[in-house]
Amino acid sequence: MSGTGIASAAADAYPVGSRWTTLPADTWWICWRELKRLWGQKIRIFMTLIQPLIWLALMGNMFQRIAAIPGFPARSYLDYMAPGIVTMVTLFGGIFGGLGIVWDRRLGYLQKLLAAPISRTAVVTGKMLAIAVQTAFQALVIFALALAMGVHFAAGVAGVPVLLLLAVLLSQVFAGISLCLGAVLTSHEALMAVVNFLTMPLMFTSNAMMPLDMMPAWLAKLAVLNPLSYAINPMRSLFLTGWDWAGLARGLVVLALSGLIMTAAASSLFRRSMA
Amino acid sequence: MTGEAIVETEELTKRYAGGTLAVDRVSFQVKAGEVFGFLGPNGAGKTTTIMMLTTLIRPTSGRATVCGRDVVASPHWVRQQLGYVSQDVAVDESLTGWENLYLQGRLYHLEPAVLRQRVGELLATVELEEPAHRPVATYSGGMRKRLDIAAGLIHRPRLLFLDEPTLGLDIQTRSRIWEYIRRMRDEHGVTVFLTTHYMEEADRLCDRVAIIDHGRIVALDTPAALKQALGGDLVTIRLAHPGPVPGGVGGGRPPLDRPAGDGQQAGHEAGHEALKALAAEMARLPLVESVQPGADSTVQLVVREGERATPVLLDFLSSRRVRVESVALKRPTLDDVFLRYTGRQLRDDEGAAAYHRMARAVRRVRG
Numbered sequence: 001m002s003g004t005g006i007a008s009a010a011a012d013a014y015p016v017g018s019r020w021t022t023l024p025a026d027t028w029w030i031c032w033r034e035l036k037r038l039w040g041q042k043i044r045i046f047m048t049l050i051q052p053l054i055w056l057a058l059m060g061n062m063f064q065r066i067a068a069i070p071g072f073p074a075r076s077y078l079d080y081m082a083p084g085i086v087t088m089v090t091l092f093g094g095i096f097g098g099l100g101i102v103w104d105r106r107l108g109y110l111q112k113l114l115a116a117p118i119s120r121t122a123v124v125t126g127k128m129l130a131i132a133v134q135t136a137f138q139a140l141v142i143f144a145l146a147l148a149m150g151v152h153f154a155a156g157v158a159g160v161p162v163l164l165l166l167a168v169l170l171s172q173v174f175a176g177i178s179l180c181l182g183a184v185l186t187s188h189e190a191l192m193a194v195v196n197f198l199t200m201p202l203m204f205t206s207n208a209m210m211p212l213d214m215m216p217a218w219l220a221k222l223a224v225l226n227p228l229s230y231a232i233n234p235m236r237s238l239f240l241t242g243w244d245w246a247g248l249a250r251g252l253v254v255l256a257l258s259g260l261i262m263t264a265a266a267s268s269l270f271r272r273s274m275a
Numbered sequence: 276m277t278g279e280a281i282v283e284t285e286e287l288t289k290r291y292a293g294g295t296l297a298v299d300r301v302s303f304q305v306k307a308g309e310v311f312g313f314l315g316p317n318g319a320g321k322t323t324t325i326m327m328l329t330t331l332i333r334p335t336s337g338r339a340t341v342c343g344r345d346v347v348a349s350p351h352w353v354r355q356q357l358g359y360v361s362q363d364v365a366v367d368e369s370l371t372g373w374e375n376l377y378l379q380g381r382l383y384h385l386e387p388a389v390l391r392q393r394v395g396e397l398l399a400t401v402e403l404e405e406p407a408h409r410p411v412a413t414y415s416g417g418m419r420k421r422l423d424i425a426a427g428l429i430h431r432p433r434l435l436f437l438d439e440p441t442l443g444l445d446i447q448t449r450s451r452i453w454e455y456i457r458r459m460r461d462e463h464g465v466t467v468f469l470t471t472h473y474m475e476e477a478d479r480l481c482d483r484v485a486i487i488d489h490g491r492i493v494a495l496d497t498p499a500a501l502k503q504a505l506g507g508d509l510v511t512i513r514l515a516h517p518g519p520v521p522g523g524v525g526g527g528r529p530p531l532d533r534p535a536g537d538g539q540q541a542g543h544e545a546g547h548e549a550l551k552a553l554a555a556e557m558a559r560l561p562l563v564e565s566v567q568p569g570a571d572s573t574v575q576l577v578v579r580e581g582e583r584a585t586p587v588l589l590d591f592l593s594s595r596r597v598r599v600e601s602v603a604l605k606r607p608t609l610d611d612v613f614l615r616y617t618g619r620q621l622r623d624d625e626g627a628a629a630y631h632r633m634a635r636a637v638r639r640v641r642g
């Protein structure tokens with residue numbers, strides 16, 4: 001058997017295919033790995049469930065009397081806070097979710113992935129998809145807990161998938177940011193420092209915990225630039241008043257576009273980091 | 276199927292952003308069906324070369340083709356042809372052994388039915404059937420490495436890159452992995468490109484070895500030829516008798532049988548003369564390159580083809596009725612070869628391992 005014979009046989013056996021045609025499948029299998037990993041670490045699942053529960057119980061009670069302030073837009077602080085908890089959990093899940101890529105690089109797993117004939121973009125989109133699945137699951141759990149604690153959901157059953165969609169889109173923005181950082185910063189310590197620096201200001205410059213018109217003017221201006229606000233406003237409407245179509249459309253469009261931009265940025269930075 | 280080049284490089288060069296010249300104008304060919312080794316100390320440029328050939332980093336200049344295509348022009352195609360097992364044991368700890376292999380196969384776009392069968396076969400090959408459904412976190416270092424190698428074979432590549440396949444493994448696991456590598460080549464015709472800083476590994480496993488130091492190939496040939504270039508094997512013969520006494524009187528009696536006193540000194544002198552005469556005769560025997568009579572009734576010879584030369588020497592000595600107390604045949608090792616070409620000895624294993632971890636950490640930071 002001549003060498004060229006082997007070459008053509010191999011080419012026949014493994015369809016060459018362009019990088020883009022395998023993107024959906026590659027994305028799914030990268031995501032499959034992430035979900036399997038998560039499933040294997042039951043303690044992680046447990047913590048992602050227990051954390052929102054504590055927040056709901058603690059913050060709901062602690063800030064109970066804020067709702068009594070004249071002009072506060074909800075009948076109880078818990079009603080007001082529930083969408084805030086959903087976005088908060090989404091923020092943390094998203095922004096920490098992409099950091100695993102730094103470990104993959106350290107452990108040599110990333111090189112192994114990149115030596116395989118997969119789409120380079122799939123390494124990014126696969127991780128983002130896993131974060132989306134995780135976020136949807138968490139949001140659903142928080143929603144159920146909130147209902148059990150007496151929170152009122154004005155939009156009804158049809159509002160639930162919309163709530164989850166908003167959470168998922170938001171998670172993609174932060175997952176994208178996280179993966180961008182992971183592509184640029186290869187030291188885990190530096191990465192943690194930057195992420196911790198980002199999360200708290202993101203929380204407090206949004207209306208997750210306070211209505212915009214109760215904030216100082218400068219903070220309210222910052223909140224308009226914060227992607228969190230674009231998820232919280234429509235979510236809050238779903239909880240408090242029902243269907244606010246204009247706000248909902250604006251939120252979905254802004255989040256979807258930001259998510260796409262962050263995906264593109266992460267893929268591009270990531271490709272460059274491997275050159 | 277051995278013969279034509281499956282890997283070919285021309286003046287392949289990598290200079291890292293920091294200015295380090297890791298690989299410096301390296302040109303070589305790997306022939307289909309051979310086990311080809313890159314031997315050199317840590318930091319010599321072995322891994323950088325592999326990473327260029329596996330499309331993980333881009334060469335600064337020069338050219339490399341793998342399975343006939345340029346690695347820079349057709350990276351995707353090249354990736355489909357080759358298997359890559361890095362020096363990091365890159366298996367996912369939280370997945371089971373089976374899941375690791377299944378995922379790897381999916382990333383090479385194998386059909387599920389074919390893949391399931393192959394996962395089973397490979398688990399059997401690397402003797403991991405029993406723990407297949409346990410998380411890899413419970414595996415020993417040797418088991419992980421075997422799984423990692425199996426993952427590199429999931430798509431039946433024609434060419435397998437093994438970067439330091441036995442680094443840090445115990446002797447038993449090491450010889451097991453050598454066995455797999457030989458079988459892959461013999462039974463499946465896989466061409467193997469491996470790097471190592473273990474002389475013994477290169478010597479026992481490789482058909483041809485390139486010795487690399489400071490990013491340059493300093494020698495490239497079969498292990499035997501590289502050693503041959505040193506001049507041959509070293510034979511040391513210790514005689515039980517200082518030498519044949521002319522006329523054969525007293526031949527065959529060991530020195531201890533000689534009377535004590537002045538006679539011993541005289542006998543010793545005479546014995547040394549006889550040894551020199553014997554050495555001169557041995558120098559004319561076939562395969563013998565040079566002879567050096569030494570102290571203590573020993574003769575050192577440099578010979579070609581030590582195994583064949585040794586019986587010739589012994590026959591000659593017995594025909595001269597000289598009794599031999601011991602004979603040692605030492606073949607030059609690749610250690611001697613490395614020393615000869617680089618002027619340095621390879622660092623010992625312990626130090627090398629520590630150095631290696633450091634070098635790896637540095638490379639990761641570089642990304």
